[in-house]
Amino acid sequence: MINLAGRPDCDRYIREELARARIKIVDNGAPAKEEVPAQLTGRLGPFTFRRAWYYWMVDGPVPIKMARVLWKDPEGAVSVRVAGYAGGIDPDVWTKGRRPKRVDTYHIDDQAGLRLFADTIKAHGLDKAGAK
Numbered sequence: 001m002i003n004l005a006g007r008p009d010c011d012r013y014i015r016e017e018l019a020r021a022r023i024k025i026v027d028n029g030a031p032a033k034e035e036v037p038a039q040l041t042g043r044l045g046p047f048t049f050r051r052a053w054y055y056w057m058v059d060g061p062v063p064i065k066m067a068r069v070l071w072k073d074p075e076g077a078v079s080v081r082v083a084g085y086a087g088g089i090d091p092d093v094w095t096k097g098r099r100p101k102r103v104d105t106y107h108i109d110d111q112a113g114l115r116l117f118a119d120t121i122k123a124h125g126l127d128k129a130g131a132k
Contacts, residue, residue, distance in 0.1 A: 001017070001054050001055065001056075001109070001110060001111065002054070003053050003054055004036045004038070004051055004052075004053065005035045005036055005052075005053045006035070006036075006037065007036070007037070008037065010036050010037060010038050010051065011038055011039050011040045013051075014038050014040045014041075014042075014051050015040060017051070017056075017111060017114060018040070018042045018049065020111060020114075020115065021042075021111070021114040021115045021117075021118045022115070022118055022119075023042040023043070023044050023049055023114070023118050024042060024043045024044060025040055025041075025042060026040065026041045026042065026043045027039060027040055028040070028041060032050075034050075035052060035053060036050075036051045036052060036053065038050070038051050042056075044118055044121050044122075044126075044127050045060070045121060045126045045127040045128060046060045046061060046126070047059065047060030047121060047126070048060060049114075052107070054109070055107050055108055055109045056107065056108040056114055057084070057105065057106075057107055057108075058105065058106040058107075058108060058117065059104065059105050060104070060126075061100075061102050061104055062091075062102055062103040062104070062106070063101075063102050063124075063126075064091060064092070064095055064101040064102055064103075065124070066120060066121075066124045066126070067082065067091035067095075067102070067103045068091060068092070069120055069123075069124075070091075070106075070116065070117065070120055071090060071091050073116060073120075075112050075113055075116050076113065076116055076117075076120075078109075078113075079108060079109040079110045079112065079113030079116075080106055080108050080109075080113045080116060080117055081106060081107040081108070081109070082094045082103050082106060083103060083104075083105050083106070084105060084106070084107035091103050
């Protein structure tokens with residue numbers, strides 16, 4: 001993924017990345033007042049996707065069962081980061097002692113990881129029903 005910080009043409013890239021991952025594109029009506037001045041975000045069930053410099057930030061309740069699936073996938077282990085943890089961290093370690101046992105934010109570093117995350121949401125039925 002390219003660096004979109006400060007780029008007025010960022011929505012062109014965001015639209016393409018979201019479409020390739022089969023994530024609903026949401027037009028927020030005005031550019032964000034963030035590092036990436038995007039007017040577009042993504043939405044899939046209870047999950048919101050916002051583009052940062054070189055990666056995607058995802059907010060939404062990921063149950064531990066789904067977090068484990070992402071962690072065990074070869075792509076997920078390297079590009080789908082629990083709570084944005086730069087070194088990578090096992091979701092069971094991250095959620096130890098937390099209730100409910102879930103991960104509420106991820107950073108995703110590449111297109112394959114974005115597609116994996118979206119496909120995993122759908123496979124667990126979270127794109128329609130919300131977090132279980």
